[in-house]
Every structure is written in structure tokens, then in C-alpha cells.
Amino acid sequence: MARQNWVLIAVIVLVGLIPASGSRFYVFLATDILIFGLFAVSLNLLLGYTGLVSFGQAAFFGIGAYTCALLKKKAGITFALAFPAAGLLGAAAALIIGMFCVRLTKIYFAMLTLAFSQIIWAIAFKWNSLTGGDNGIIGINFPQYLDSKTRYFYFTLTIVTLSLFILRKIVNSPFGRILTTIRENPERTEFIGINVKLYQLLAFIIAGFFSAVAGAIFGVFNHSVFPDILFWSASAEVLIMTLLGGMYSFFGPVVGAAVLLYLRMQVASYTEYWPLILGTMLALLLFFFPGGIVGFIQARTPKTANSK
Amino acid sequence: MILQVENVQKSFDGFIAVKDVSFSVAKGELCSIIGPNGAGKTTIFNLITGHLPLDKGRVIFNGIDITRRPAHKICRLGLGRSFQRINIFPKLTVFENVQAAVLTHRGQSLNFFTSVQSLFRRETEELLAMVGLQDQRQAVSGSLSYGFQKQLELGIALACEPAMLLLDEPTAGMSARETNATIELIASIARDRDLTLLFTEHDMAVVFSIAERILVLHQGQLIAGGSPDEVRANPVVQDIYFGKARCS
Amino acid sequence: MFATGTSPCASRKGATAREGFVLMSLPDPSFLIIQALNGLTNAMFLFLIASGLSIIFGVLGVLNFAHGSLYMLGAYLTHQCVSFFVDVPGYFWWAVILASLAVALLGGVIERLFLRRLYHREELYQLLFTYALVLILSDLAKLIWGTDQFSVSRPAILKGAVEIFGQYFPKYNVVIIFLGPCIAFLFWFIMLRTRWGRMIRAAALDRETLGALGVNVNLLFTVVFVSGSWLAGLGGALVSPVSAIVPGMDVEIIINAFIVVVIGGLGSFWGTFLGALIVGQVYSLGILVLPRLSMVFIYVLMVLVLIIRPWGLLGRSLQR
Structure with a gap:
């Protein structure tokens, strides 16, 4: 337990040193990875911990991004207020x-989350006067006190670290344990005295909050928001990240986000057929490494005590 | 009377699975429901514990009408149950299985920030010892033997400290020796904890040796009830239940 | 930014073009009829595709995202075959048959080699595998046919139009409107009157028992997946003369097919028919009333059905 915390602190310090390398590319990539890492971990609270397949998590990411962007740009509200408002x-x-959604189970839950996210996408796409429709919202500036890629990177690192700390507390709490019993067997959980739907809803709200926080950071980071971030393929992509890293480990989704985003960045420079590579990777993953990268490593290393 | 079931009825797609069933169980009693397969035993359990909505009738537990309450609320009132088929949390360890029930019972399930790891360790260990699983505590429960899983099932049910426990075929699939050991265990726990028990059981020897009262269910209807001797002597029961059992 | 970020574009262009056209001629009642007939044509295409999706879900329990990709391949292959056979009489129909059979074959390969290995896993793995196929097939289509837009000309005998209340309606669409119910009837007949149909219906209800009764469930699953794929391919082949063949048509159709089966009831045959009619009309008539909102409306409809009757309008209620 203690040793793992030291490792985590070391990782955070190392990530914090990235700007010192002087590479704008790595600062950009690291910010992207942090944002999607948080997004994927928040999705995994539903997927890996509660056993709910949300196929519309991009809706909350998008709501966060649009809320922050609109409040800042249209209402002239300062970032310091717009950012938490996006999460809320x-x-x-x-x-x-x-x-x-929690009234439904399994595939029907997935379909309903998908349908809701498509409604939100369609609204963002069609409501030109508010969201700019297809043209999105552009020209979202960094707030003055974060006015450089490096500063914004440190802001992102702080928020993501804090969020992951809270989420890790939650999954290791009694509430988190109940979520895993719901994943394992919702019926039995009901019969130990748990209102399963309520707990699923709470998990859904927590996941929605942190997805929106990730989205809010993302919109400002890119200085723009487009409806594409709400489309169902965006939800599928974050599912892939989660599965790639490993859905039965807390930091797995961050690893998945890092690997996927790094590869895409590399691949994009010499081929436009990224979907083909991603699809092939996903298929291989599903057949040969169902536990994802972290699951694969864990299965191959001897267990150290029983720390989580 | 700790449990009163009044005129309960349930049908599925026009098939009446439970028809106008009424009975009651006194506090501290060891009561058994018997009947051939498909007589409606499990359905009655599902109706009492809120797992299925009933069509007609009332269920009163400890003086409270629990007829339309959701399952989790009924459990919190102190009416626990175990299941006929294995119903545990297979990817969690034995300890975690029981601990989840303990922490729920102690009102800690909405605690978001305490570490769960060593929470209620003593209480959980005690329960594990009670059902004879102290040596399996770190095993992943899904990998346990069938008998151990049944014991775990009992441990989870007991963790909620119920005043009354409904056990659906607690010895289903067990060997004769396992059956006897399990029944001994259940009876001794019930005595120690002043627990009211209502159970279904296919092994007639077991039923007639430990039950204080027996209810006989046939085709969704209660056809007899009373002490083991009364039920044994009942001609109707002999005819439809034992007669049938002997044939098959 | 996103891998498939280009996909919404396809629906985008279509919608705006239709809106502009529609608003000019709104007051004419005969136009309404033509618009309804257009909706009916689209409904028949949707029905062909969605019924394949629905039967695969009903029997195999797999929600196949790649169904739209099979449809797209049906269209591309028809284009390919047409350019091979231009000199053969009735070449269009040969192309339709060949293309749809090729897609069915591909479906068989997918089921036998890959999907089969995932049946025992959680639904998520099956769902994401079919999504992986979407990504792979869309790029393969781009590699083979490029990003240019193709079109197939209508077969010679169906080139003209018929006059309905002074408006012109393409003959080809008339044929489609009649073909839809024919295929529906054929399927209904197979499902209700043949041994295979009975086994398929039984498999949708209880696959373990069927296996225990000595039915070769493995083969049954392959047959169902192949016929479902064939329907997708046929839909793509028949749509090729009336719709542009472009990358992105896979993603556009799969969402609409999902909506159809959800509204009608996953796994319900007549539900799919009803769902297709509703979605077809909402798109073609809804655009007259609220051009901006018709797309939102269709998703709202899907959400409402899932909330009120998760098993769909004509689906079978799951035991609760």
C-alpha cells in the first residue's frame, strides 16, 4: 500500500518534469493523455467497477466542454467559475x-445511454444559434493566469491528479466495494439490503461529473469545441481506451489512454488509415488480451502481498 | 407471530403458481416448507422477500406490512434469505463477500472516503468462523468448492443479523455427509442466535428430524401443516406427496 | 480529432439538401403524398437492413455494429459488379445477386472465424468486436475504392417515372415499395412454416434446451448470421441506384437501423417492419414540419420507447 503510493508520487513528479524536456510535442501529448486518462477512469467507474456498459459517456464529456466554452464565450463568465460549473x-x-438508464439492464442500458448521447449530439449539431452547430465554438482562450501550453499542462496535471485521488478513494471505500458487488451480482446485492438502482445512479452521477471535468479541460485546451466529441464513436473510443489498459485495474484506463493517444499521434504522421490499425488492435485485444495491458502484466508478475 | 402470510397469490402468464396461501411462523420456530418440484416453494420465498410482486394478499413481518416493499428494505427490516442456486459475488474473495454484507448492515455502505480494506475485520472474521470458512478467507469465492460456496451463502445471509432467515434448499447438491453437517450448523446457529428459520428442503429425513413444524405445498396450494408427526400421519399428504415421490 | 470524426458529414449533407428542397414546395398536397412515398421507400430499405440486425440479435444475442458495414460493402460490390458486367443483359440484377451473396459469405466467415469465440464472453466484448469490424471494413473500403463518390444507374426497364397526382415518382422506388412487403412475407413464411424457422424461433427463446434436443446450434447460428448479413448486403445492393455510395454510409445506416429495431422491439420481426415505417415517415414528413428537429425527434422517440417499453412496440416483454 505505502510502496504503491511512493510509486504514484514518483510518476506524478516525472510527468511534472515533462515540460523541462523543452518539447512542445510531449507537453501537448501529455496534456491530452491526462484529459483522456481522467475521462476513461471515470467511465471505468461504471464499466469495470459497477458493471454498467455506458455507450454514451461522450455526452458528459461534451456537456462539460460545451458548458465551459459557452459560459466563457457567450456569458463572459470567468474560467474559475465556468470550469466547476461544467462539472456540476x-x-x-x-x-x-x-x-x-439505471432502470434498464445490460444491452438495454447501453442502448439507452447511446440514445441519450445521440440526442445531445443532435442538439449540439442543430442548435446553430447557441452551439454554432457544425462549425462548433472556436476562439476559446486560455484564462490569463494559465496563458501558455506549459501552464495549462500544470493546471491539467493538478486537476487530474486531484480527481484521480478522489476517484481512487471512492473505489477503495465501502461504497466502492458495494459497486463491485453490484457488478458481480446485482440480485444478491439487493438482498444484503442495498438499493441497487440508487447506487448505480450515484456511480453514474460521479462518472458524469468527472467526465464533464475532463471535457471542460479539453475544450479550453483545444481552444474549440465541435459536436464530433459528442458523437457515439467518441464514446466507443473511450471504451476502447479503458479496455486496452484494463478495466479491472484502477490505473488501467490511464495506461490505455496513453498507449492509444501516443500510437495515434505516431501513426498519423505516415498513414491516414488509423481506424484500420485501431480496429485491428482492438480485435487482437479482445481475442488475446481480454484483461488489457495492465491485466496482462498483472497475470505475469507474482502477486505482492494483497495491495490494490 | 414474526411472519404472517395472508391469502398470497401469484400467477405467471395465466398459470397460477401460488394460490391463496396463508400461514404464519412464530418467533424462534424452525419451520419447513415441503412439496414436490414446481409446488411453488421458491415462488413463495420470492414473494415474501419482495423479489417478485404478488398479485393478491398480504405479508406481515414483525408487525410491519411488507407486501409492496422493495427487496432491499425488507432485508433491512431483518428478514434475510439464501438462494437455491449459488448466489455469491464470484470475483471477490470470501472475506470481501461477507464484509460487504456486514458493512451494509452497519450502515457504512454510503461511506465514500474510508478505506474499506480492514473495515469490520473482527466482525467479518467471526462470521467466517461461524460458518467454517476461516481458512478460506482470502480465496476467490468463485473458485471454492460447491459446499464452501453454500456455506458462504449462509455467511452472507447471517451478516445482515436477520431476526428471521429464509433458506431455499440449503443442502441442494450436497452429499449425505455434507447435508448432515450443514443442517447441524444451521440448527446450532439458529439456537445460539435465537433465529427464526423457514426453509425448504428436498431431503425428507432432514426435514422430519429438525423441523418443529412442516407446511406441505402442492400445486401452489397449502394442503397440510403441523408437527412432523401430524404431517406424517396426514392421509392427504401420504397420498399426493409420498405416493408420488415413491413412484418417481 | 476523432477516428471516425468524418462520419456525421454524410448525414449532414443529405439533411440540408432535403430541407432546402422541401421548404419551397410545402403547400402542395400532392407533394405530401410523394414525400410519404419517399418515406415509404426509405422505410423498405431500413426494413431490409434492420430485419437482418434484429434476427441476429434475437437469436445470437449480439448487437452487430458491423451490420452497417456489410450494407456499405453490398453497395460498393454492386458498383464493382455493374462495371464488370455492363454488357450482360439484366446486368444490374446479376450484380445485386452476386454482391449480396458475397456479403453473406463474408458474414459467414466473420461468424465462423471470430464471433463464435466470443459468445461465452461478456456482451461488451462482442459489442466492441463488431465495432472493431466497423473500423476495419470502413478503411478497407477506402483502400479498395478510395474516397470518391460512386453511383449505379438504374436498370433500363425501371428508368422512367410514374405520374401520381401530377407529381413524378421513380419507377424504381415503386418496385422497392412492393419488394419490401414481399421479402417480409417470405421471411414470415420461412419463420412460421419451415423447420428451420421453428428452430430459429426456438433458439431465440432458449438456446440451451434446443442444444439438448440435438439441434446443431452452431450451424443454426451461422445460418442466421449469414442470412442476416445477406439482408444487409441486399439492402446495400438495392440502394445503390438511389443513393450515393460514399465512405460513411455504414455509420449513418447503422444508427438508423438501431433506432428501427429498438422502436419495433429487438428481435421482433413485425416490430422491425413497424419501426421502419415509423422512422421512414418521421424522416420524410418530420422534415416538412420541423426541419431542424427531425433528427432530434427520432432519437427522442428511441429514448421514449426504451423508457416506456424497453422491449419495443411489438417486442416480447422480458421476464422481470
Whole structure:
């Protein structure tokens, strides 16, 4: 337990040293990985911990990005307020959408999350006067006090570290344990006295909140927001990240995000057929490494005590 | 009376699975429901514990009408149950299985920030010892033998400290020796904890040796009830139940 | 930014073009009829494709994202065959048959070699495998046929139009409108009146028992997946004369096919028919009323059905 925490602190320090390398490319990539790492971990609270396949998590990521962008650009609200508001609106949306979704199970849950996210995509896509429709919202500037890629990177690192710390606390808490019992056997969980739907809803809200936080960081980082980030293929992509890293480990999804984004960056420079590579990778993963990268490594290393 | 079941009825697609069943169980009693396969025993359990909505009738537990309450609330009132088929959390360890039930019972399930790892360790260990699983505590429960999984099932049910426990075929699939050991265990726990038991069981020897009262269910209807001797002597029971059992 | 970020574009262009056209001629009642007939044509295409999706879900329990990709391949292959056979009389129909059979064969290969190994895994793995196929097949199509837009000309005998209340309606669409119910009837007949149909219906309800009764469930699954794929390929082949063959048509159709089967009821045959009719009309008539919102409306409809009747309008309620 203690040793793992030292490793984590070392990793955070190492990541914090990336700007010292002087490479704008790595600072950019690291920021991207941190954002999608948080997004994937928040999705995994549903997928790996609660056993809910959300096929519409991009909705909350997008809501976060649009809320922050619109508040900043259209309402002239300062980033310091717009940013937390984005997270809260994500949580509120997750409350409303989740109330309907948790009533369904398995594939029907996945379909309903997909359908809701498509509604939000269609709204963002068609409501030109508010969201700019297809043209999106552009020209979202960094706030003055974060006015460089490096500063914004440190901001992202701080927020993501803090969020992951909270999420890790949650999955290791009694509440987190109950989520895993729901994943394992919702019926039995009901009979130890748990209101399963309520706990699923709470997990959905927490996941929605942190997805929206990740989205808010993302929009400002790119200085723009487009409806594409809400489309169902975006939800599929974050599912792939989670599975690639390993859905039965807390940091697996971060590893998945890192590997996927790094590869895409590399591949993009010499071929446009990234989907072909991603698809092949995904298929290989599903057949040969169902536990993802972290699951694969864990299975091959002797267990150290029983630390999680 | 700790449990009163009044005129309960349930049908599936027009087939009446439970028809106008009424009975009650006194506090501290060891009561058994018997009947051939498909008589509606499990359905009655599912109706009492809120697993299925009932069509007609009332269920009263400890003076509280629990007829339309959701399953988790009924469990919190102190009415626990185990299942006929194995119903555990297979990827969690034995310890984690029981601990989840303990922490729920102690009102800690909405605690978001305490580490769960050593929470209620003593209470959980005690329960594991009680059901004879102290040496398996770190084993992944899904990999346990069938008998151990049945014991774990019992441990989870006991963790909620129920006043009354419904056991659905607690010895299903066990060898004769395992069956006897399990029944001994259940009876001794019930005595120690002043637990009211209502159980279904296919092994008639077991039923007639430990049950204080026996209810006989046939085609969804209660056809007899009373002490083991009364039930044994009942001609109707002899005819439809034992007669049939002997034939098959 | 995203891998398949180009996909919404396909639906985008179509929608705006239709909106502009529609708004000019709104008051004419005969136009409404033509628009309804257009909706009916689209509904028949949707039905062909969605019924394949639905039967695969009903029997195999797999929600096949790659179904739209098979449809797309059906269209591309028809284009390819047509350019091979231009000199043969009735070449269009030969192309349709060949292309749809090739797609069915591909479906068989997918099921036998890959999907089969995932049946015992969680649904998520099957779902994501079919998504992997979407990514792979869309890029393979780009590698083979490039990103240019293709079109196939209608067969000679169906080139003209018929006059309906002073409006012109393409003959080809008339044929499609009649073909839809024919195929529906054929399928209904197979499902209800043949041994295979009975086994397929039984497999949808209880696959273990069927296996225990000595039915070769493995073969049955392959047959179902192949016929479902054939329907997707046939849909793609028949749509090629009336719709542009472009990258992105796979993603566009799969979402609409999902909506159809969800509204009608996953695994329900007549539900799929009803769902296709509803979605077809909402797209073609909804655009007249609320051009901006018709797309939102269709998703709202899907959400409402999932909330109120998760098993769909005509689906079978799951035991609760």
C-alpha cells in the first residue's frame, strides 16, 4: 500500500518534469493523455467497477466542454467559475439521464445511454444559434493566469491528479466495494439490503461529473469545441481506451489512454488509415488480451502481498 | 407471530403458481416448507422477500406490512434469505463477500472516503468462523468448492443479523455427509442466535428430524401443516406427496 | 480529432439538401403524398437492413455494429459488379445477386472465424468486436475504392417515372415499395412454416434446451448470421441506384437501423417492419414540419420507447 503510493508520487513528479524536456510535442501529448486518462477512469467507474456498459459517456464529456466554452464565450463568465460549473452540469445531466438508464439492464442500458448521447449530439449539431452547430465554438482562450501550453499542462496535471485521488478513494471505500458487488451480482446485492438502482445512479452521477471535468479541460485546451466529441464513436473510443489498459485495474484506463493517444499521434504522421490499425488492435485485444495491458502484466508478475 | 402470510397469490402468464396461501411462523420456530418440484416453494420465498410482486394478499413481518416493499428494505427490516442456486459475488474473495454484507448492515455502505480494506475485520472474521470458512478467507469465492460456496451463502445471509432467515434448499447438491453437517450448523446457529428459520428442503429425513413444524405445498396450494408427526400421519399428504415421490 | 470524426458529414449533407428542397414546395398536397412515398421507400430499405440486425440479435444475442458495414460493402460490390458486367443483359440484377451473396459469405466467415469465440464472453466484448469490424471494413473500403463518390444507374426497364397526382415518382422506388412487403412475407413464411424457422424461433427463446434436443446450434447460428448479413448486403445492393455510395454510409445506416429495431422491439420481426415505417415517415414528413428537429425527434422517440417499453412496440416483454 505505502510502496504503491511512493510509486504514484514518483510518476506524478516525472510527468511534472515533462515540460523541462523543452518539447512542445510531449507537453501537448501529455496534456491530452491526462484529459483522456481522467475521462476513461471515470467511465471505468461504471464499466469495470459497477458493471454498467455506458455507450454514451461522450455526452458528459461534451456537456462539460460545451458548458465551459459557452459560459466563457457567450456569458463572459470567468474560467474559475465556468470550469466547476461544467462539472456540476455534467453531474446534473447524469442525474436526469441516469434516472432512466439505471432502470434498464445490460444491452438495454447501453442502448439507452447511446440514445441519450445521440440526442445531445443532435442538439449540439442543430442548435446553430447557441452551439454554432457544425462549425462548433472556436476562439476559446486560455484564462490569463494559465496563458501558455506549459501552464495549462500544470493546471491539467493538478486537476487530474486531484480527481484521480478522489476517484481512487471512492473505489477503495465501502461504497466502492458495494459497486463491485453490484457488478458481480446485482440480485444478491439487493438482498444484503442495498438499493441497487440508487447506487448505480450515484456511480453514474460521479462518472458524469468527472467526465464533464475532463471535457471542460479539453475544450479550453483545444481552444474549440465541435459536436464530433459528442458523437457515439467518441464514446466507443473511450471504451476502447479503458479496455486496452484494463478495466479491472484502477490505473488501467490511464495506461490505455496513453498507449492509444501516443500510437495515434505516431501513426498519423505516415498513414491516414488509423481506424484500420485501431480496429485491428482492438480485435487482437479482445481475442488475446481480454484483461488489457495492465491485466496482462498483472497475470505475469507474482502477486505482492494483497495491495490494490 | 414474526411472519404472517395472508391469502398470497401469484400467477405467471395465466398459470397460477401460488394460490391463496396463508400461514404464519412464530418467533424462534424452525419451520419447513415441503412439496414436490414446481409446488411453488421458491415462488413463495420470492414473494415474501419482495423479489417478485404478488398479485393478491398480504405479508406481515414483525408487525410491519411488507407486501409492496422493495427487496432491499425488507432485508433491512431483518428478514434475510439464501438462494437455491449459488448466489455469491464470484470475483471477490470470501472475506470481501461477507464484509460487504456486514458493512451494509452497519450502515457504512454510503461511506465514500474510508478505506474499506480492514473495515469490520473482527466482525467479518467471526462470521467466517461461524460458518467454517476461516481458512478460506482470502480465496476467490468463485473458485471454492460447491459446499464452501453454500456455506458462504449462509455467511452472507447471517451478516445482515436477520431476526428471521429464509433458506431455499440449503443442502441442494450436497452429499449425505455434507447435508448432515450443514443442517447441524444451521440448527446450532439458529439456537445460539435465537433465529427464526423457514426453509425448504428436498431431503425428507432432514426435514422430519429438525423441523418443529412442516407446511406441505402442492400445486401452489397449502394442503397440510403441523408437527412432523401430524404431517406424517396426514392421509392427504401420504397420498399426493409420498405416493408420488415413491413412484418417481 | 476523432477516428471516425468524418462520419456525421454524410448525414449532414443529405439533411440540408432535403430541407432546402422541401421548404419551397410545402403547400402542395400532392407533394405530401410523394414525400410519404419517399418515406415509404426509405422505410423498405431500413426494413431490409434492420430485419437482418434484429434476427441476429434475437437469436445470437449480439448487437452487430458491423451490420452497417456489410450494407456499405453490398453497395460498393454492386458498383464493382455493374462495371464488370455492363454488357450482360439484366446486368444490374446479376450484380445485386452476386454482391449480396458475397456479403453473406463474408458474414459467414466473420461468424465462423471470430464471433463464435466470443459468445461465452461478456456482451461488451462482442459489442466492441463488431465495432472493431466497423473500423476495419470502413478503411478497407477506402483502400479498395478510395474516397470518391460512386453511383449505379438504374436498370433500363425501371428508368422512367410514374405520374401520381401530377407529381413524378421513380419507377424504381415503386418496385422497392412492393419488394419490401414481399421479402417480409417470405421471411414470415420461412419463420412460421419451415423447420428451420421453428428452430430459429426456438433458439431465440432458449438456446440451451434446443442444444439438448440435438439441434446443431452452431450451424443454426451461422445460418442466421449469414442470412442476416445477406439482408444487409441486399439492402446495400438495392440502394445503390438511389443513393450515393460514399465512405460513411455504414455509420449513418447503422444508427438508423438501431433506432428501427429498438422502436419495433429487438428481435421482433413485425416490430422491425413497424419501426421502419415509423422512422421512414418521421424522416420524410418530420422534415416538412420541423426541419431542424427531425433528427432530434427520432432519437427522442428511441429514448421514449426504451423508457416506456424497453422491449419495443411489438417486442416480447422480458421476464422481470
